[in-house]
Amino acid sequence: MIEFVAVTEQDKAYLLDLRLKTMVEHLENQGLFLSLEQHQARVAEHFEHSHLVLNDGQCVGAAKFIVSDQAISLLQLQIAPKEQGKGLGTKVLDALKAQTAEINLTVLKANPAYGLYQRAGFKTLGEDDYEFHMQWQK
Numbered sequence: 318m319i320e321f322v323a324v325t326e327q328d329k330a331y332l333l334d335l336r337l338k339t340m341v342e343h344l345e346n347q348g349l350f351l352s353l354e355q356h357q358a359r360v361a362e363h364f365e366h367s368h369l370v371l372n373d374g375q376c377v378g379a380a381k382f383i384v385s386d387q388a389i390s391l392l393q394l395q396i397a398p399k400e401q402g403k404g405l406g407t408k409v410l411d412a413l414k415a416q417t418a419e420i421n422l423t424v425l426k427a428n429p430a431y432g433l434y435q436r437a438g439f440k441t442l443g444e445d446d447y448e449f450h451m452q453w454q455k
Contacts, residue, residue, distance in 0.1 A: 319405075319412040321368035321380060328369060332360045332379055339395040346427035347447050363392055370396070370409055377405050380413075388419035394430070406430065410437045410453075418455040423448040 324332065336356055344351060351359075360367075363381055370378040378396040382389050391413065396405050410433075413420055422439070424431050425448055435441075439451040 318373060319408045320371040320374075321412070322371060324364070324367040324369055324379070328367075329360060329364075331369075331376075332367065333357060335379055335395050335397060336360060336393075338398050343425045343428040347425055349447065366392065370405075372400075372405055372408065378409075380409060382413065384416065388421055389413055389417045391420055391422040394422075406433045407437060410434075414453065414455070420453045422451050424451060 333356060336359065340356075341351075363383065366383050367379060367381045369376050370380050376397075377400040379393065380391070380395075381393040382391045394406065394409060396409075410420075420439070422434065424434060426444070431449060434451050434453075437453065439453045441449050442452050443450045
């Protein structure tokens with residue numbers, strides 16, 4: 318069962334490590350080379366909306382999302398590399414879908430998670446130079 322647990326200041330090192338392990342390759346494939354400080358700033362951005370993702374009580378990643386009355390804005394979803402390929406991304410999305418009628422997100426064009434979102438029923442609404450803008454509706 319997927320659970321979301323609000324992060325604390327003590328989780329920042331884990332979140333940075335997870336971001337570096339899961340995002341650098343995709344960012345660099347897009348031609349985006351970020352400094353350590355830029356990655357730290359991304360972890361800090363909307364930190365109050367960050368959650369550890371637990372699967373049956375075990376931490377398997379992190380998700381950053383903002384819940385409003387109308388929708389959830391999924392800002393980040395990162396599954397630990399050793400946990401990828403086990404269907405956990407789908408489980409996380411299903412857990413979020415159970416809380417809302419609409420989810421909005423952006424995904425790097427070079428990120429294979431784009432396929433995950435498509436399989437989960439997200440539609441591509443638009444794009445910019447680096448990202449696809451996607452939405453799921455109940």
